[in-house]
Amino acid sequence: MIAEIERLFIPNSALNYNHLVVCTDSRKTAVIDPFDADFVFNHAQHKNLSIDQIWITHEHPDHTRGFERLKQLTKATVYAPISCKGKLNADVWLEDQQKLKLGECEIEHLLTPGHTPGHGIFWQPEHWAVCGDTLFNAGVGNTKSGDVSELYQTILRLKRLFTDSVVIYTGHDYLITNLKFSLSLNPGLELAEQLLTQAEKQSPQTRTITNWAIEQQINLFLQANNEAEFTKLREQRDHW
Numbered sequence: 001m002i003a004e005i006e007r008l009f010i011p012n013s014a015l016n017y018n019h020l021v022v023c024t025d026s027r028k029t030a031v032i033d034p035f036d037a038d039f040v041f042n043h044a045q046h047k048n049l050s051i052d053q054i055w056i057t058h059e060h061p062d063h064t065r066g067f068e069r070l071k072q073l074t075k076a077t078v079y080a081p082i083s084c085k086g087k088l089n090a091d092v093w094l095e096d097q098q099k100l101k102l103g104e105c106e107i108e109h110l111l112t113p114g115h116t117p118g119h120g121i122f123w124q125p126e127h128w129a130v131c132g133d134t135l136f137n138a139g140v141g142n143t144k145s146g147d148v149s150e151l152y153q154t155i156l157r158l159k160r161l162f163t164d165s166v167v168i169y170t171g172h173d174y175l176i177t178n179l180k181f182s183l184s185l186n187p188g189l190e191l192a193e194q195l196l197t198q199a200e201k202q203s204p205q206t207r208t209i210t211n212w213a214i215e216q217q218i219n220l221f222l223q224a225n226n227e228a229e230f231t232k233l234r235e236q237r238d239h240w
């Protein structure tokens with residue numbers, strides 16, 4: 001069964017998004033990277049969702065800030081990538097390609113090092129992927145506490161796995177800045193221009209969520225032909 005994803009914008013200076021993964025039959029819900037435990041708990045109660053699981057994508061504080069309090073409030077089980085062991089407290093450590101069961105839904109976890117050594121993402125093939133800070137709409141995560149070469153390998157792997165229909169959910173609202181970056185290097189990119197015009201009329205809550213078909217056109221990092229090109233793009237984006 002395909003889970004329903006709800007994206008919640010968390011007002012803070014880092015523009016975080018949290019995601020609720022919902023098994024619509026059982027109402028069982030996983031919260032990814034809870035930032036403000038009370039905010040997400042009240043939201044779930046209001047929508048009659050039962051928070052059973054907490055999934056962490058990586059060890060950065062803006063992704064782990066709320067999970068211990070949310071666990072206290074809900075008694076949910078905390079899952080995190082095995083590569084985060086020693087950096088946070090989880091109940092279940094996830095291997096690469098490990099399957100998680102949420103009610104009637106089966107979700108896959110992938111280890112995606114690069115933004116940090118410990119990063120993982122969650123997805124249902126052909127449908128959706130919650131990518132944390134590995135991949136953004138029209139961009140990729142920075143590698144200030146990670147490794148650009150590892151991130152390049154991770155992105156190559158995602159290019160092999162993802163199909164056009166996969167909806168790309170990300171850890172932050174960076175679409176406008178990323179589109180402007182794409183357009184600064186490739187001013188003729190019509191789809192990026194259209195999406196930017198649209199995005200500037202939206203709020204973070206209503207911001208366009210892209211899919212893999214769109215990403216392949218607007219995300220310059222997916223078009224890099226080799227690691228050197230990818231690394232150069234990352235450096236340009238860091239200083240942009």
Ligand SMILES: [Zn+2]
Pocket residue numbers: 058060063115133
């Ligand atoms: Zn991060």
